Amino acid sequence: MSSQPSGVESKKEYHHGDLRRQLLEAVRELIEENGPEGFSVAQACRRAGVSTAAPYKHFKDRHEIMRGVLLLAMERMRQVMQDAADAWPAGDPSRIVALGQAYVDFARNEPGMFQMMFGHSGRHDQSPELEAAGERTGAVVKIVVAEHFNRPVDDPVVQLRAYAAWSFVHGHSFLCLDNKIPFEMPAETEHALLVLVGKAILPDPSAHAGQDHGGG
Amino acid sequence: MSSQPSGVESKKEYHHGDLRRQLLEAVRELIEENGPEGFSVAQACRRAGVSTAAPYKHFKDRHEIMRGVLLLAMERMRQVMQDAADAWPAGDPSRIVALGQAYVDFARNEPGMFQMMFGHSGRHDQSPELEAAGERTGAVVKIVVAEHFNRPVDDPVVQLRAYAAWSFVHGHSFLCLDNKIPFEMPAETEHALLVLVGKAILPDPSAHAGQDHGGG
DNA sequence: TCGTAAAGTTAGCATTGCTAACATATGTTT
DNA sequence: AAACATATGTTAGCAATGCTAACTTTACGA
16 A cells, blocks of 8 residues: 555655646636636646646646546536435426526536536537536436426427526526626525426426427 | 728738727637637737737737627627517517527627637626626617516516526527537527527417516 | 656746837827 | 827747656556
8 A cells, every 4th residue: 555645735755646636626726716717737736736747647738637627527517416306206396496406506606617617618628528427417407307297308398398498597507607697686586587487498297288398 | 191001901011000900800710710718919919910019009918808809799799689689570579589599699600709708707808898788788688578578678577587588598509609409409490499488488478468477 | 676667856948928128100289 | 390299019038838858756566
């Protein structure tokens, strides 16, 4: 067993032992502190206590670092959404609202991450792994919507309605972070908004059974 | 009249004559070509044919350049939305769909600008003028929604519903640019989506007169 | 035990944002 | 018209950054 320090930095050794993970964490912190633009590899190095050349033993370039950071963030997002869904029984309309709330909450709790994940269309910060992680997150939404409509996940109705709901919470999240909401919105109003739009886009299928939920 | 060149670059004179505008245009081009991250003041200088120090006679720093670029972009956005609204008579439900389509189309036509305007929450790239321009754009939406519901623009119902609709097209625009749509979406499907969500969030007030459109 | 590879280091390059000091054109005042 | 003030260019140079090259130290397996 090597004497690799875990968690906090211990006595200075030549080999850091946990650099990769600490770099990812340092970058995450910097982005949350200074915004998506406000970070540099050099800053992260200082924070991790290594030279500015050290990261390139672990990552090809700064974009690969970003990909690592984003992958972890996407996994956190999937987790909080899964937890929100699990807090309600399948089929309960509150489940969808909770899911949307979890999405918005993640954006508010990790605004830097959220903006890096979705706001840049960063060509360089893309990867198959990240894409797969994104699809796992999207799957959470689709499954809940499918259960809501009691249809298979690949049903066109489910696809379209799930996407419409996602678009809404996605846009709302961005507008929140940008302080673009043109009126007061306390938590209750936001909840009401989610309920309102949830009902509108994902109407209870048992209520008006004959209705066409597909649209076009 | 001085011999200042207009439009294309003419014979090289010591004084450029149109640098401020050409820099803004060069930056806009670079962002559309290389993405929101992929531009530098130096590149814009090369494109405008001046030294890298020249911009600082016109702008305080790179953020002031960005603010200028974003201000012009926001004005273009307001214009295309106003035009879309003007293409339909007041009260026509198609007007709202056209407005949403114009929003999404702007994002697709100027993806770099759209992402710079909304995707960064750029602390440094903010200004009172830009904020005012943003509110003018938002006003177009609010007015159309107010006419739709036949209520004053500051009516809470109008505020909330207009915001909900904006959130949706905003999110959809981002997801489009990020290639995050999990299924095929030709233009007709997108139109159908806009109609579907438009009806859901902004139901025709004449149809179900007694309905509560506020959602409290 | 020893050699190899992993994972650090320092030195250095090109690019960038920005400033300082200088140069040139513009145009107003007499 | 001459002279000056101002606007708007220039070159030179600084510090920070991303990244590479060459070297050094440590860990681990044959």
